[in-house]
Amino acid sequence: MNVASRLFSLILLVAAWYAGSEVAGERMLPGPQTVALALWDEARSGALAFHLGATLLRVTVAFVIAMALGTALGVWMGRSRLADRLADPWLVALLNLPALVIIVLAYVWAGLTETAAIVAVALNKLPNAIVTVREGARALDRELDEMAHVFRMSRWVRLRHVLIPQLAPYLAAATRSGLSLVWKIVLIVELLGRPNGVGFEIGIAFQLFDVTRILAYAIAFVLVMLAIETFLVQPIERHVSRWRPKAA
């Protein structure tokens, strides 16, 4: 039932796309079959894998840096009032700085380098991770903390068995919103200053008004992110929430 309705909605989308391309013409909106062929060509030449790989690598590195730093800072701000008061204005500033400004400044200050690109993306994701994790850190259970203290649990045990499980729902939320945010920003970063990646390819296609290639790359990337969500994020979430009593 679930699968069937999803499939139906997907078929509807492709049909609407097909109808749209009939109305707008192949140049403005190429049909599904044209895009599929282009995708196949890019895949055969190896270009697709190369650019997808480059983009995925940037997404992964920037995401991991932002999440690790965001978790540490979020916990710190959530648990210490002083830290919260000190760091909050910075956080608000970062939250409201447009992504484009951060990217351009990173390129201006650090040159058109890989480091600048990664830092720019991570900085864009960071405040959102901090805010989410801080919320979780504020809700930490003091009673469990006391229990850990009385039983002299090591730092590692406290982190792994007391702290992280309590933060898990917040980390999951930050991951969800984070992945989609990060890959969108990575594309802009690549468009503006990298010689490879999906963003770079879309930039070239834009200069040639090659809508087919733009759609081919966009679809390929959405499919990859969908696969990551389905086969990586969701199973992990199920595993960490296995202890929650199931409704009968």
Next chain:
Amino acid sequence: MSPAGGLRQLDVSIKGKSYRSASGGAIEVLRELAFTLKAGTVGALVGPSGCGKTTLLRIITGLDSDYTGSVHLPDHGKLGMVFQEPRLLPWRTVEQNVRLGAPEATDADLDALFDALGLAAHRRHFPGELSLGQARRVALARAFAVKPDLLVLDEPFVSLDAALAKHLQDELAVLVTSRRITTLIVTHSIDEAIGLADRVFLLSASPAHVIAEVPIARPREPRTAEELAKIHREIARVLGKLSK
């Protein structure tokens, strides 16, 4: 440091403990509260609700250091604690909860404990799948598994049905007697105190201090109704004498 021949005892000598109230004033909860508990014996603290028993246990276990006075734990100071609520990690199984609290416990230790507390069938369950009574038993198992130098229990049998409370009380008596663990138990019930303790400490209302100590002859042994009534009379006499 240890007294000749024995392990060091629990020494509690609290001059004062106050909480700040929300309106800014200080509420005195404990004043001149002192007692000692010999190594390997069981002490029961009995006092009215809200008199400061949990506060006292928090001080003894090092969770609250905002007081004047001193506390000396028995040798090594390894603690096992049963809080007023079970305080288990909901995301870890029963067995993992016990192992995380007591990483040094062997498989044989755990087997014996789970058997004694009737938890053998629940080792792989998560706390959310347990009844309150079962969760309390897991908390007991965790505290025992530590092989503590001092076992501290805060009303561990409250809100359990009488039969289960009696059963767990007997299990506790067996474990404490066989291992000779220095134990401090807080309870509302004089009967429970008499059933478990070598010494009963009667606490006053807040600000709490020890108003009387009642030694129990032949601790944790079966008693006739007559003997029980006699101990009750003794306690009533001590309390009566004090109120005059």
